[in-house]
Amino acid sequence: MDKLFLSGTFKNFIKPRLFVNDCTVFRLHYGVTALVLCACSILVSATQFYGDPITCIQSDDVPEKVLNTYCWVEGTFTLPRALGLEVGREVVYPGVDKRREGDQVVYHAYYQWVCFVLLFQSMLFYLPRLTWRCWEAGRLKNLLQELNCPIMAHCEKKKRCDHLVKYFRNNMRHHSSYCYKYLLCEVMNLANVIAQIYFVDYFLGGEFTTYGLRVLHFATNAQEQRIDPMVRVFPRLTKCTFHRYGPSGDVMKYDSLCLLPLNIVNEKIYIVLWFWFIILAVITAISLLYKIVLLSSKTVRYMTLHSMSRLSPKDQLRTIIRKTTYGDWFILFLLSKNMEVLNFKDFLQDLFKEFKSPLINNDNNETSSI
Known part of the structure; x- marks a missing residue:
């Protein structure tokens, strides 16, 4: 077990990063969202595979384990027409009623896949990070030369700064592809979070895009006028129909009520994800707009550089900005x-x-300053 958790891969994942090659918004995607989705997948898996995700009321001589397994595998259902009926007088639970001919039926089998979908979403949020690491290829780490260390001999620091200055001067205006690849990864982040909103909406049968708004509306309405949208999307009590052969060989039908405690976890997970996806999409869009402004305005780049190095004289920063590109x-x-x-x-x-x-060019001839 020690070898598993102290192996190179896991150790590299949990150890503090010595340098960063992206921005805070980028890290929200792979460092926060991907981790949260992975943790939610583990939570749902623990409840689903090591607990009792479904419990059905036993009918006659049908074994309880058989009935639970069948209803879990085949799925359960609710009736939309029974969602607004009075509980305790007309129905036993919102959406649970006697099925009549012509009734619209909503089948629920997605809960079997929630843990896998969450893990898949986590991988998608980490994909732009992997792409950027592949394109970045350790360039920033090589440029730093341990200059991120606060304690260093003056002569050694001077030597490394000279190397960095020489590299920067010789490679000016050749960093465009590097920064555009990073911007492309930022666009991938925005496209991914928007696509995932609609992906989850498709997974939940078209209920996710307005899920958070309906929950807020439910929380602010009067109690007698509201229908819990979480019960609509993640019902805790459903029906299951089980068929078997009777003693005479006739097909016998059993209607059973099934309790789904797993949906108590699911409904909380997806309400948090709804709000987080919306916030993350807005933040990422603002971040991209800011980078577009930086790309088009040297004044904004100067102001940003000044905020990053307030100890440097302003005339030095203006000269550096004037002679450099966005890359x-x-x-x-x-x-x-x-x-x-x-x-x-x-x-x-x-x-x-x-x-x-x-x-100085490669032939040791002096050329004019840029």
């Missing part, structure tokens, strides 16, 4: 999030001095 700025942004504050200030100061000096 170069993106590298500076990532460096600022990882480098120690004083190290980043020294790096910007050396970069400013480098911009003021002539650029």
Whole structure:
């Protein structure tokens, strides 16, 4: 067991990250949402496979275990026309009534797949992260050269800053593909969360897109005028029809009431997911709009760089922004999030001095400053 939890893969997953190569909104997708979905899948699995997810009222001589297994595998049903009837006088539970000819019937079998769907959703939320890691290929880690360490000998820090400045000067205006790949992963995040809203809506029979709004409406209405939407989507009491051969060989029909305690967990999970998906989609869209503004405005890039390095003189920052592209700025942004504050200030100061000096080409000939 120790080898399992201390293995390289699991250890790499739980250990603190020494550097970041993305933004906070990006981490909300793979670091928060994917983890929450995975935890919900484990919770539902524990209830489903190691508890009693369904309990049906035994009919005559039908074995209880057989009836429970059959109704769990084949699914149960409710009647939409019985959702608004008075409990205790007209029906025993919302949606549970005697089935009549021509009645609309809603079958419930999705609860068998909830744990697998949640795990699949978790993998989809982590996919853009895997894509970005593949494209990023450790470039930022190589650029840092341990400059994120606050304690370093001055001569060693100076040497590494010089290497970083030389790299940045020689590769200016060549970081566009790097930052555009990151932006593409951000677009993947937005597309994924929107697609997952409609995917869950399809999975729950068209009930998810308005689920949260109906729950809020239910909570604010008068008690005698409201119908619980969570009972509609995740009924806790349903009906199941079991057929078997009788002693004379005739087909016998048994109607059984089935209790679904698992849906108490499901309804809470999906109401939280509804609100979180909406919030996450809005935050991601705002983040993308902000990056579009950064892409088109050097003034905004200057203001952002100034907020990241308040110790640097403003004229140095203006010069750096004027001579760099958005791709170069993106590298500076990532460096600022990882480098120690004083190290980043020294790096910007050396970069400013480098911009003021002539650029040396590969033939050791001086060329004009950019």
